[in-house]
Amino acid sequence: MRKNILFIGVLLGVLSLAAFSAYSQEDIEFVEDSAFTDNMRPLPAFKHDEHNEMAGLECNECHHVYDDDGNLVEDESSEDQECSECHGAEGDEYPMELVRRYHLNCRGCHLSEKAGPVACGECHAKAP
Numbered sequence: 001m002r003k004n005i006l007f008i009g010v011l012l013g014v015l016s017l018a019a020f021s022a023y024s025q026e027d028i029e030f031v032e033d034s035a036f037t038d039n040m041r042p043l044p045a046f047k048h049d050e051h052n053e054m055a056g057l058e059c060n061e062c063h064h065v066y067d068d069d070g071n072l073v074e075d076e077s078s079e080d081q082e083c084s085e086c087h088g089a090e091g092d093e094y095p096m097e098l099v100r101r102y103h104l105n106c107r108g109c110h111l112s113e114k115a116g117p118v119a120c121g122e123c124h125a126k127a128p
Contacts, residue, residue, distance in 0.1 A: 029048075030046055042127065044123040059077045059079050060074070060076060060079075063081075064077075065077065083101060
């Protein structure tokens with residue numbers, strides 16, 4: 001009886017870990033934001049963990065937070081928010097300001113680091 005209870009407990013623990021990891025940022029494969037209801041191009045492919053390991057990035061380098069005066073808050077991260085929560089133009093059919101912000105952040109970093117894709121089709125690739 002004890003073996004059955006132990007087995008069920010371990011099984012539930014493993015299933016819980018699998019369920020939590022299914023919703024973590026590490027499993028992200030595309031850059032998505034709910035502000036984009038009708039995409040002009042395919043979603044940018046983006047393997048979150050792989051990208052950050054290769055680039056040696058901390059979360060708050062992309063998931064930044066600024067105070068009311070526009071100063072970067074060094075030790076805070078916005079990883080629990082979508083970019084559109086701060087950068088989207090509410091009510092826009094296609095939020096170009098948000099597009100601009102994504103490009104400034106992602107493409108801008110790739111340009112300054114001389115690494116990573118910078119051309120439209122390199123990020124917004126059509127599925128094979």
